[in-house]
Amino acid sequence: MKLEEYTRYERARIVGARALQIAMGAPILIQDAEGEPVDIALAELRQGVIPITAKREHRIYKKTVRQKS
Numbered sequence: 001m002k003l004e005e006y007t008r009y010e011r012a013r014i015v016g017a018r019a020l021q022i023a024m025g026a027p028i029l030i031q032d033a034e035g036e037p038v039d040i041a042l043a044e045l046r047q048g049v050i051p052i053t054a055k056r057e058h059r060i061y062k063k064t065v066r067q068k069s
Contacts, residue, residue: 010054015041018050 006014018041022028029049033040044050 006054011045014050014052014054015045017052018044 015038019037022037022040028040029044029051030040030047033043041050
């Protein structure tokens, strides 16, 4: 999925999860990465190398109409 296709909530979740992985010692997937884990995770997201995606459920919500008693 392209970066523009994620909502801001999905991007936040992906970056947060990846930053936690980096902080716990996971290998960094980009060259010349420096700084805090969140900054590295953002750079990885921009380059499209994060191995995390967002699963979406498509739901249809029906509007309910209340009848008068």
